[in-house]
Amino acid sequence: MPIVHRWDTLRSLCEGSGEEPATEPATQLMDFLRPILAPQVDSLANTRKTGNVRFEDLWQIFAPHEFVVTSFYDVEAVCRVAKYELTEPPLDPPYWTVTLEYLDWNGHRCGYATTKVVISHFAGSQRVVSLPVYPLSFHSDATGMRKRILERGRVFESLRGYHFRACSGTKVLLERPEARPVGGGVIIDAFAYYLTNDIVKPGLTPLGPDTSKKDAPAEGNAEMTAKTSDFSLKRPDNLEALSDYQCLLANPWVKGLDLKTKEWAQFFVDDLSPIAWNDEAFTNLVLPGSVKQLAWEFVENKALANNFDDFIQDKGRGLIILMFGPPGVGKTYTAEAVAEQAHVPLYAMSAGELGTVPSDVETALSRALTLCGLWNAMLLLDEADVFLSARTDSDLTRNELVAVFLTKLEYYTGICFLTTNRITSIDPAFESRVHLFLPYKDLTVAARRKVWENFINRTGCDRSDISSENLDELSKISLNGREIKNLIKSAHLLSLKNGGV
Numbered sequence: 001m002p003i004v005h006r007w008d009t010l011r012s013l014c015e016g017s018g019e020e021p022a023t024e025p026a027t028q029l030m031d032f033l034r035p036i037l038a039p040q041v042d043s044l045a046n047t048r049k050t051g052n053v054r055f056e057d058l059w060q061i062f063a064p065h066e067f068v069v070t071s072f073y074d075v076e077a078v079c080r081v082a083k084y085e086l087t088e089p090p091l092d093p094p095y096w097t098v099t100l101e102y103l104d105w106n107g108h109r110c111g112y113a114t115t116k117v118v119i120s121h122f123a124g125s126q127r128v129v130s131l132p133v134y135p136l137s138f139h140s141d142a143t144g145m146r147k148r149i150l151e152r153g154r155v156f157e158s159l160r161g162y163h164f165r166a167c168s169g170t171k172v173l174l175e176r177p178e179a180r181p182v183g184g185g186v187i188i189d190a191f192a193y194y195l196t197n198d199i200v201k202p203g204l205t206p207l208g209p210d211t212s213k214k215d216a217p218a219e220g221n222a223e224m225t226a227k228t229s230d231f232s233l234k235r236p237d238n239l240e241a242l243s244d245y246q247c248l249l250a251n252p253w254v255k256g257l258d259l260k261t262k263e264w265a266q267f268f269v270d271d272l273s274p275i276a277w278n279d280e281a282f283t284n285l286v287l288p289g290s291v292k293q294l295a296w297e298f299v300e301n302k303a304l305a306n307n308f309d310d311f312i313q314d315k316g317r318g319l320i321i322l323m324f325g326p327p328g329v330g331k332t333y334t335a336e337a338v339a340e341q342a343h344v345p346l347y348a349m350s351a352g353e354l355g356t357v358p359s360d361v362e363t364a365l366s367r368a369l370t371l372c373g374l375w376n377a378m379l380l381l382d383e384a385d386v387f388l389s390a391r392t393d394s395d396l397t398r399n400e401l402v403a404v405f406l407t408k409l410e411y412y413t414g415i416c417f418l419t420t421n422r423i424t425s426i427d428p429a430f431e432s433r434v435h436l437f438l439p440y441k442d443l444t445v446a447a448r449r450k451v452w453e454n455f456i457n458r459t460g461c462d463r464s465d466i467s468s469e470n471l472d473e474l475s476k477i478s479l480n481g482r483e484i485k486n487l488i489k490s491a492h493l494l495s496l497k498n499g500g501v
Contacts, residue, residue, distance in 0.1 A: 043060060051127055052127060055094075055126075059086070061135050062098055064081055066135050067136040068136060072252055073172050073268075076145075079100035095118055098116065100114065100133065105190050106203075106204055107194050107195070107201070111204020112207070113204055149248055155269050156250040157242045159254050164185060165274065166273050166275050167258075168271055169268055171186075171266065183260075187257045188267065189374070192257070235374065254269060282340060298435065299319070319436075320409060321434070322418045322420065322434045323417060323418065325441055328480025328483060329440040331419040345378070346380055349381060349382070350382045372414050379414060381417070387401055390427045448474075452484055
């Protein structure tokens with residue numbers, strides 16, 4: 001009997017808040033319904049007074065479009081009631097199913113998605129706020145919560161499109177709905193989330209009559225109407241402002257990629273913060289001054305050279321930088337430092353992540369290049385020896401790998417860093433496609449001293465405990481940068497265990 005949900009509205013009409021012609025019919029209707037609905041109206045009034053509700057009366061607190069509080073992966077969220085239904089199985093206890101609507105972003109537009117919450121049978125009365133879903137009006141600080149959720153919804157609104165953010169908290173993986181810790185850079189991008197993964201793109205109920213019904217859901221199923229193949233590479237720009245009402249209903253989780261683990265996941269809005277760029281990374285890069293400056297000028301001026309093209313459209317418009325030399329001398333760190341200096345994401349992966357089967361390599365590399373293009377990210381492909389080696393008549397599979405790699409990079413329009421330890425075996429066809437070769441040698445004594453200084457400074461320890469003579473002695477030991485970093489990390493951990501700093 002939904003009229004019970006509007007009893008207070010009907011009463012306000014009877015009390016003369018409106019004009020006389022509207023008051024009299026409302027009074028007549030109320031007089032007629034009062035004897036019929038008195039038990040339900042009194043029950044609802046008692047629930048509001050005591051904060052307790054009986055199982056059979058649960059429907060009374062879930063008025064259509066009522067704001068309710070529930071939980072999305074252990075995070076409080078506000079939704080609105082779409083409908084409720086009592087199920088009474090012949091052999092099992094009865095239960096209520098409450099269908100809720102919340103606002104979400106599917107990479108193309110905002111709309112209302114649905115979720116369902118089941119309330120199992122209970123005897124006697126139960127506190128309303130202990131239910132898995134309950135009206136916001138019953139919250140002990142409804143006004144404060146409404147304000148907090150609205151502010152979070154405004155952040156959700158700002159995260160449409162794509163954004164590079166730091167995340168410290170939890171993520172919910174695409175493959176398994178379980179929370180895992182996350183720390184580091186993430187890309188928030190629902191468009192790429194559905195574009196890249198072979199999953200269904202949720203249809204969303206339009207926000208208003210002016211919204212295109214292209215993605216409107218089929219009746220009875222709001223999440224099975226459009227597939228990933230419907231996406232084009234053109235990013236939509238339908239970022240119309242949301243109302244306070246809509247922001248209050250916004251999903252507290254946003255979709256994106258953990259750059260460190262390459263896992264697609266959902267991230268809690270409150271765990272996201274702006275990236276704190278490490279502008280000292282490039283300064284601390286231990287390379288000859290002229291080499292470091294040359295690398296930066298190539299990257300900095302790449303955008304200015306985009307009008308220079310091959311005779312074939314989009315061919316040869318990228319910038320490929322090949323870094324070669326022994327392990328632990330700063331090749332990977334160079335790419336990281338340049339990305340920090342340029343304030344863009346670095347999509348780093350090893351050759352092993354691409355695989356060794358040509359078709360798998362082509363798919364994985366295409367995905368990585370597409371994402372870098374969508375996000376204006378730099379690509380770092382570590383240990384790319386297998387793709388750079390000269391082709392021979394005796395290894396057709398490797399020849400195919402090299403050919404696939406060459407073709408994909410030929411049409412890449414972004415910046416790509418490659419590292420290798422074996423420059424002497426590079427394929428001539430690839431050599432002609434590299435725009436900048438950066439050679440790395442074993443660290444000199446002076447370079448090792450600088451590396452020691454940089455890593456010691458990063459620990460935050462008191463430099464007065466380490467003399468210049470100590471650094472001179474340490475720099476004479478033949479170690480590469482990675483070995484120095486590991487030694488300092490181990491020493492720092494031991495000092496913390498022993499009460500040091």
